[in-house]
Amino acid sequence: MNQEPLKTVPLLELAHARSGDKGDTANVGVIAYDEEDYSLIVEQVTAERVKKHFGSMVKGPVERFRLDNLHAVNFLLHGALDGGGTVSLMTDAQGKVFSTALLRMELKVPAEVARRVRGRGRLPPERADR
Amino acid sequence: MIRIASGQGFWGDDLEAPVRQVEGGPIDYLMLDYLAEVTMSIMQKQRSRDPAAGYARDFPGLMERIFPACVKRGIKVVTNAGGVNPQECARAVAEAGRRAGMGGHARVGVVSGDDLMDRLDELLESGHPLRNMDTGEPLQPFRDRVRSANVYLGARPIVDALSGGALVVVTGRSTDTALTYAPMVCEFGWPWDAYGLLASGVVAGHINECGAQASGGNCLAEWWTIPDLAEVGFPIIETAPDGTFIVTKHPGLGGAVTLRTVKEQILYEMGDPATYITPDVTADFTTIRLTDEGPDRVGVHGIRGRPPTPFLKVSIAYAAGYKAVGTLVYAWPDAAEKARAAAAILRRRLDRQGLAFDRVLVELVGWDSTHGPLAGDPPGDLPEVQLRVAVRSGDRRAVERFSREIAPLVLTGPPTVTGFAGGRPRVQEIMAYWPALIDRSVVEPGLSVDLVSV
Numbered sequence: 001m002n003q004e005p006l007k008t009v010p011l012l013e014l015a016h017a018r019s020g021d022k023g024d025t026a027n028v029g030v031i032a033y034d035e036e037d038y039s040l041i042v043e044q045v046t047a048e049r050v051k052k053h054f055g056s057m058v059k060g061p062v063e064r065f066r067l068d069n070l071h072a073v074n075f076l077l078h079g080a081l082d083g084g085g086t087v088s089l090m091t092d093a094q095g096k097v098f099s100t101a102l103l104r105m106e107l108k109v110p111a112e113v114a115r116r117v118r119g120r121g122r123l124p125p126e127r128a129d130r
Numbered sequence: 131m132i133r134i135a136s137g138q139g140f141w142g143d144d145l146e147a148p149v150r151q152v153e154g155g156p157i158d159y160l161m162l163d164y165l166a167e168v169t170m171s172i173m174q175k176q177r178s179r180d181p182a183a184g185y186a187r188d189f190p191g192l193m194e195r196i197f198p199a200c201v202k203r204g205i206k207v208v209t210n211a212g213g214v215n216p217q218e219c220a221r222a223v224a225e226a227g228r229r230a231g232m233g234g235h236a237r238v239g240v241v242s243g244d245d246l247m248d249r250l251d252e253l254l255e256s257g258h259p260l261r262n263m264d265t266g267e268p269l270q271p272f273r274d275r276v277r278s279a280n281v282y283l284g285a286r287p288i289v290d291a292l293s294g295g296a297l298v299v300v301t302g303r304s305t306d307t308a309l310t311y312a313p314m315v316c317e318f319g320w321p322w323d324a325y326g327l328l329a330s331g332v333v334a335g336h337i338n339e340c341g342a343q344a345s346g347g348n349c350l351a352e353w354w355t356i357p358d359l360a361e362v363g364f365p366i367i368e369t370a371p372d373g374t375f376i377v378t379k380h381p382g383l384g385g386a387v388t389l390r391t392v393k394e395q396i397l398y399e400m401g402d403p404a405t406y407i408t409p410d411v412t413a414d415f416t417t418i419r420l421t422d423e424g425p426d427r428v429g430v431h432g433i434r435g436r437p438p439t440p441f442l443k444v445s446i447a448y449a450a451g452y453k454a455v456g457t458l459v460y461a462w463p464d465a466a467e468k469a470r471a472a473a474a475i476l477r478r479r480l481d482r483q484g485l486a487f488d489r490v491l492v493e494l495v496g497w498d499s500t501h502g503p504l505a506g507d508p509p510g511d512l513p514e515v516q517l518r519v520a521v522r523s524g525d526r527r528a529v530e531r532f533s534r535e536i537a538p539l540v541l542t543g544p545p546t547v548t549g550f551a552g553g554r555p556r557v558q559e560i561m562a563y564w565p566a567l568i569d570r571s572v573v574e575p576g577l578s579v580d581l582v583s584v
Contacts, residue, residue: 016351016390018343020399023264023563029397031390033351057502065403067416069432070393074400082491085563086168087450089491089520091499099350101501123354 007114008106012121014113015041017099022076024084025060026095028102031072033120037113038071044107050075053105075102132317134310134334135366138162138209139341141169141186147341147364152196152205154380157366158317160200161309162209163339164189170303171447171561173213174247174278184215185222185300193298194226197584200297201235208288208309212300214247214278216240220300220582227584236584239291241301243577246279246444246568253572260444260566269566275448277561281573282443284409285331286322288312290579303445305408307335310367318371322410329413329435330373332406336415337377337395337430338365344377344395346385351394358384374431376423387426409442409570411435441567450562451488451524456536457495458517459549466508468544469494469517475543476519479535485528493518516549522560529557 011030014037019028030045032038051062060078067074081095082088092098103121135157137148141164151160164186177184189211200207212219220240227236246253250273254260260269260279269276280303289312291299299312311331314320320327337344344365346356363383369375377387396415400406403415412435419432460468473492480487493499495516497508508515521532533555540547 016394018348018350018394018398022399022401023565027397027400029394029400031351031393031397053504055503057504063402065400065416067397067403067418069416069419070396072393072397074397074403076401082489083562086560087522087562089453089455089489089522091493091495091518097500101504104501104504121350127354 004111006108007111009109009114009117010103011041011045011105011107012100012103013117013119014107014109015103016121017103019095019097019099021081021084021095024079024081026077026080026098028075028077028098029072030075030102031070033117035071037117040107040109040113041073042066045073045105047075049105050102053102054080131368131370132158132313133366133368134159134161134313134338136161136338136341136364138164139339139343140164140166143341145188145192148192149195150361150383151364151366151380152199154363154383157205159313160205160207161338162189162207162211163306163309164209164211165213165303165306167445167563168447168561170214170278170280170445173215174447177215182218185213185219186211189219190222190226193223194230197227197230197232197236201232206292206296206313207298208312209299210301210304210306210309212240212302214245214280214302216242216300216302223298223300224582224584232584234584236297237295238582238584239294239296239299240580240582241283241287241291241299241304241577243573244281244283244302244304246281250276250279253568258568258572260446260568263565263567269446269564272448272564275450277447277449279444279446281568282409282445283577284308285312285315286410287577287579289316291581292316294579294581296581306339307332307408308410310335310338314369325411325435325437326433327373328411330375330430330433332408332411332413332435333396333415333418333430333433334367334369334375337392338367340395340398342385343398344392345379345387346391349391349394351390356386360384373433374429377428377430378426381426387428389420389422389428392420392428407439409438411438440570442570442573444566444568446564446566447561448564450560451522452526452529452557453520453522453560454529454533454555454557455518455520456533456555457549458536458539458547459514460517460544461514461546461548462511464510465512465515466494466497468546469515472517472539472543472547473519476535476539480532483531485531486525487521487523487528489522491520526557533557
């Protein structure tokens with residue numbers, strides 16, 4: 001049954017997230033919508049991959065912590081906030097929207113997963129003009 | 131079971147939220163968090179101009195509105211609104227109580243001893259270097275620029291105030307979480323070495339401390355499904371004596387409490403989740419178990435904790451130069467290219483004057499100011515973009531000169547530019563944050579709890 005090739009989907013369709021700051025470090029908590037997708041996230045959204053994803057936006061190392069009970073992982077992006085707090089010149093000095101910046105990352109998932117999660121994370125078209 | 135309602139997530143949060151918490155249904159405690167890392171230095175500045183200032187000034191006004199209901203129903207209020215002047219805050223709260231006709235009906239507890247500003251030289255000279263936790267540098271070379279220094283206190287003095295009969299407890303720099311778990315320790319008589327119970331209280335406090343962020347506000351998961359955020363109900367923690375608790379909200383109010391909203395708040399501003407350090411316990415957030423207990427009810431249990439460290443965290447603010455932000459709006463066609471061209475012209479003018487900046491940051495709001503290079507290249511048909519240039523320098527004159535270089539771009543730079551109605555950019559002094567550790571034995575004997583009659 002698993003003969004279909006893997007599909008590419010944005011992390012946005014598998015997880016929601018919230019980000020914030022501690023000094024010059026941004027944190028991004030990534031939470032699987034469905035328990036069954038947590039292992040895909042753990043396998044593919046590694047600290048190394050997140051560091052590469054953000055490129056010049058994160059000057060220091062990236063750390064990852066697992067919260068298996070919550071089907072969530074927490075990332076610390078060190079040196080992401082231009083000094084942080086009141087020192088930072090950035091619009092997003094408190095790292096509030098690093099969440100969706102991380103959810104832009106693309107994952108390879110089985111075709112049936114891609115079908116199940118399709119369109120998640122964005123306003124459904126039928127609600128768009130409300 | 132006791133109900134601890136969250137009424138304020140920061141200084142400047144929804145002013146009506148605490149009133150909705152009191153009027154919207156049964157609660158036993160109302161906790162109000164007013165302090166962020168930068169707030170203490172702002173309050174210190176206010177107190178240096180006026181010795182009676184330096185606390186969250188909207189708090190006494192709020193108390194005047196809710197005092198009669200709190201007295202009548204026995205609702206206790208726990209807050210860090212005292213900032214750098216808890217005594218004056220408590221005095222203003224007592225006055226507010228009398229104005230509300232509650233004279234003789236309540237007492238206000240005041241916690242002090244967190245302010246280290248007057249002891250700073252003595253501490254530095256007696257072998258407490260107050261090294262920056264991030265950089266390892268000692269504080270001494272920055273001493274003259276320090277504007278505030280406060281220790282994060284735990285729940286003990288709040289518990290003392292509540293046990294002493296305070297209806298309202300006003301603290302300075304207490305931890306945000308202590309405002310929620312101090313009532314639990316007081317009501318249930320939890321011993322200070324019951325680390326699992328205390329850790330449960332800390333998790334409850336973390337969920338409560340950002341107000342509506344746990345009950346549907348700022349929720350990314352299907353945000354369009356969260357009902358009536360205009361009248362959002364802030365979270366309420368229903369705690370049992372065994373430390374298990376339910377996160378909920380008043381049924382008549384908007385927002386939502388779901389596994390998703392609670393998980394997002396648990397992860398907010400999280401470091402190493404297994405080691406969440408507070409003055410009273412080190413909580414392990416990886417042990418949290420959540421259950422769906424029906425509409426707007428999430429159960430929380432299973433939390434473990436470890437003994438606290440021998441240190442307390444000190445929040446220090448010091449003057450670290452100046453900054454300013456200038457903006458202009460460029461319209462179609464070629465909006466992004468025009469904005470970038472304008473930024474290049476500005477850079478050349480600043481360079482030619484030999485001005486020294488530690489940093490110059492150029493962002494295009496509407497294109498890359500939030501996701502940076504991940505946003506890719508802007509399309510040529512972008513309808514408009516805001517050019518945002520920010521500078522930082524130790525030299526105030528350089529920042530002031532920058533603030534005079536934005537307006538000239540309107541007549542001397544690329545076309546279709548507007549949006550300069552706000553005037554010259556404001557030069558701001560930067561108050562930087564310096565986190566440090568100190569032996570708790572140096573601080574704890576100096577803590578005091580006073581009771582003020584209304």
